[in-house]
Amino acid sequence: xxxxxxxxxxxxxxxxxxxxxxxxxxxxxxxxxxxxxxxxxxxxxxxxxxxxxxxxxxxxxxxxxxxxxxxxxxxxxxxxxxxxxxxxxxxxxxxxxxxxxxxxxxxxxxxxxxxxxxxxxxxxxxxxxxxxxxxxxxxxxxxxxxxxxxxxxxxxxxxxxxxxxxxxxxxxxxxxxxxxxxxxxxxxxxxxxxxxxxxxxxxxxxxxxxxxxxxxxxxxxxxxxxxxxxxxxxxxxxxxxxxxxxxxxxxxxxxxxxxxxxxxxxxxxxxxxxxxxxxxxxxxxxxxxxxxxxxxxxxxxxxxxxxxxxxxxxxxxxxxxxxxxxxxxxxxxxxxxxxxxxxxxxxxxxxxxxxxxxxxxxxxxxxxxxxxxxxxxxxxxx
Numbered sequence: 001x002x003x004x005x006x007x008x009x010x011x012x013x014x015x016x017x018x019x020x021x022x023x024x025x026x027x028x029x030x031x032x033x034x035x036x037x038x039x040x041x042x043x044x045x046x047x048x049x050x051x052x053x054x055x056x057x058x059x060x061x062x063x064x065x066x067x068x069x070x071x072x073x074x075x076x077x078x079x080x081x082x083x084x085x086x087x088x089x090x091x092x093x094x095x096x097x098x099x100x101x102x103x104x105x106x107x108x109x110x111x112x113x114x115x116x117x118x119x120x121x122x123x124x125x126x127x128x129x130x131x132x133x134x135x136x137x138x139x140x141x142x143x144x145x146x147x148x149x150x151x152x153x154x155x156x157x158x159x160x161x162x163x164x165x166x167x168x169x170x171x172x173x174x175x176x177x178x179x180x181x182x183x184x185x186x187x188x189x190x191x192x193x194x195x196x197x198x199x200x201x202x203x204x205x206x207x208x209x210x211x212x213x214x215x216x217x218x219x220x221x222x223x224x225x226x227x228x229x230x231x232x233x234x235x236x237x238x239x240x241x242x243x244x245x246x247x248x249x250x251x252x253x254x255x256x257x258x259x260x261x262x263x264x265x266x267x268x269x270x271x272x273x274x275x276x277x278x279x280x281x282x283x284x285x286x287x288x289x290x291x292x293x294x295x296x297x298x299x300x301x302x303x304x305x306x307x308x309x310x311x312x313x314x315x316x317x318x319x320x321x322x323x324x325x326x327x328x329x330x331x332x333x334x335x336x337x338x339x340x341x342x343x344x345x346x347x348x349x350x351x352x353x354x355x356x357x358x359x360x361x362x363x364x365x366x367x368x369x370x371x372x373x374x375x376x377x378x379x380x381x382x
Contacts, residue, residue, distance in 0.1 A: 006335075007031020009341040011083045011177065012364075014075070015059070016066075016099075017353075018088035020157070022116050022195065023055040024166035026086055029173065030058035031335030031344045034084075037360050039064050040076065040353035042381035052330040058347035062361055063354025063381040070379030071096040074361070074370075078103045081364045084112045084173055091121045101188045106345075111186040112176040116169045120192035132157035132193070133162070139198035146220025148225070151249075164196025210222065219270060221245070227277040228253065228267060231306060238289035239306040242280075253301040257283045354382045 011034040015026045023038075030036045036059035043063075065071045076099060079085060079141045085104060087094055094100045094115075101113045118135050119125040125138070133154045136142035140159070146153035172189040180186060204222075206215035212221070219225045221231025228244045244253040250267050254260070257280065264279065284292065289305050296303035307315060312323035313331055325334045326347035334343035357380055359372050 005342060006031065006344045007339055009033040009342070011035070011107070012081060013037070013079050013084040015039065015084040015253065015327040016085070016087040016089070016094075017077075018116075020055060021161045021165035021169065022086050022088035023053075024162055025114075025116070025169040025173070026059065027055055027057060028167070028170045029084070030347055032261055033342065035059075037062060037364060038351070039066070041065070042378070052328045053350045054327070054332040055331075056350040057327055057332070059351065060348075060356035060360045061351035061358040064357075065379050065381070066097050066099070068377060068379045069098070070374050070377040073161060074366070074374055074379060075099045076107050077222070077370070078361070078364050079107050079111060079367055082111060083177065084106065084114060084332055086114045086116070086169070088116045091117060091126050104211040105186060105188075110180060112173055112180065112189060113186065114169055114173050114176075114189040114191070115173060115192045116165055116193070118193050120195065121190045125194075135160035135193040135197050139164075139194045139201065141197045141201050143215075144204065144217060144220065144223055146217055146223075146347075148216065152217065159200060160193040160197040162336075164198070164200050165191065165193040168196040186234050213222065225273060227273055227280050230277065232281050232284035234292060235286060236288040236290075240284060240289055240292050241304050241306050243302040243304075245302075249300055249302045252299050253303065255302070256296055256299060256301050259283065269272070293306070357382055 008029060011029070013026060013029050013034045013036040013055065015022065015036055015038045017023070017038055017040045026036050026038070038056065038059050038061045040061050040063050042065040042351065051170075064074050066075065079099075095102075101115075103110055104113055115121060117126070118130040119128065119138075130162040133142065136145075136154060136159055137152075139160070142152045142154060144152075145155060169189070172191050174367075176187055176189050204213055207221075214220055217223070222229055224230050228242060228250050231239045231241050233239055245249045251261065254264075259279065264276050287295070290304060291307040305315075312318055318324060323334055325332055325346060326332070327346050332346075335346060338344070358371055359376075361380070362368070366374075371380070
């Protein structure tokens, strides 16, 4: 495996394979230059080998059966060479397997042991199963989303799984690594998606304290109710997004649409929002999405086309910034953010589960005799 050159080059991460949030965190670390070794399960792969998964790119894979004593022994040996271990099991699972924080930090006191769960390692909800929508619901983040006359609508699984979960886990890992520079000691990072989702609502709590955010769904500035922060259908059935919050941007939007401000209620008059929104919707419906995008391209009216996943990479700005890249023939988002001296990069395509078992274990310090014994015991596979 070629040496990485990103800002995290030299950091070794041991990833216990899990679902979306933990692989995402490890992808972020890998893109930034860390060497990530993914510990996959022994047995049939869950996904077809031909399918490239952006959430597993840039690392090698070793197949280890954690249910066997030899599997736990192998992980503990790998921990000796690791800077970070990432796991996303329910609380107590790793302890029962013999690879919990106490055992791992006993082998390597400098280890950052990073754990991600829905509800955290303790508390009455900790042992329960859940998904993004449940974490959003409990955090208060789901309630404001959706129309006033309908149920709350989850924003796919972006907020709890990836924003409040995987991304915040990566932040916690980086913070623990920085602290280790001073103390010389590792520690446990307990990241909970419910708490991460709650943290992402900080701005709404601030607006609520100011009296400008209402508990009722709909009728708030950022929830799609305001005519200056909403999407509008165009003549071709596609959409534009409008984010003209500030008065100067609102004025430029109205000028671009040919609507006189004195014909409308004041911008922040909530009682007039439905009528203003209907007026703007009628104008936007007269031209296609791309016509409007071109019309507003050189203005600060905060109007952009709503692009599909298949369109986004072709937008001139995204193309100029290389915001998307091809990995093994599949289009994927490029690493982010950018660095002036140590650029992030996709290290390699997604591995097949267990593809690098013997070579990776050897590179991480296991002897040929140890690897042979593990294979004979059925603790590792390919």
